[in-house]
Amino acid sequence: MDLILWRHAEAVGENEAEDDLARALTAKGERQAERMAEWLNRRMAHSTRVLASPAVRCQQTAKALGRKVRTITDLAPGGSVETVLRAARWPDAAEPVLIVGHQPTLGYVASLVVTGSAQPWAVKKGAVWWIRCRVRDGVNQVVVQGVQGPEWL
Numbered sequence: 214m215d216l217i218l219w220r221h222a223e224a225v226g227e228n229e230a231e232d233d234l235a236r237a238l239t240a241k242g243e244r245q246a247e248r249m250a251e252w253l254n255r256r257m258a259h260s261t262r263v264l265a266s267p268a269v270r271c272q273q274t275a276k277a278l279g280r281k282v283r284t285i286t287d288l289a290p291g292g293s294v295e296t297v298l299r300a301a302r303w304p305d306a307a308e309p310v311l312i313v314g315h316q317p318t319l320g321y322v323a324s325l326v327v328t329g330s331a332q333p334w335a336v337k338k339g340a341v342w343w344i345r346c347r348v349r350d351g352v353n354q355v356v357v358q359g360v361q362g363p364e365w366l
Contacts, residue, residue: 245339250277
């Protein structure tokens with residue numbers, strides 16, 4: 214199973230919006246989302262499920278993919294690692310899953326699935342962590358397929 218974690222692109226500051234969920238992408242964030250979406254679309258399977266936080270900045274980031282996006286209320290800011298893994302059906306889903314979400318939750322998810330311990334890892338704005346769970350000789354193995362930031366595209 215592939216678990217792709219995508220932090221929303223750059224958004225307006227918290228003091229620029231009355232409601233955190235209403236914060237939109239900046240012009241730079243829109244460019245980040247478009248570049249990353251192009252990179253992802255060249256690599257993701259067509260069967261990839263795309264799940265996103267209801268926050269406007271996540272919806273805008275996901276929209277850049279041009280794919281069907283399912284909004285999961287529990288992926289909103291402050292969501293738990295358990296909620297993300299349950300929504301993704303990690304590590305047992307039959308299809309790849311892309312989660313568009315927030316820090317610090319995505320960093321905790323990445324660290325937990327890679328090391329077995331939830332730690333405050335940083336996921337930069339607009340960046341992707343691509344993690345795969347595979348079975349080798351009857352044992353689950355976790356492989357970091359790649360980490361990509363929008364500034365490298």
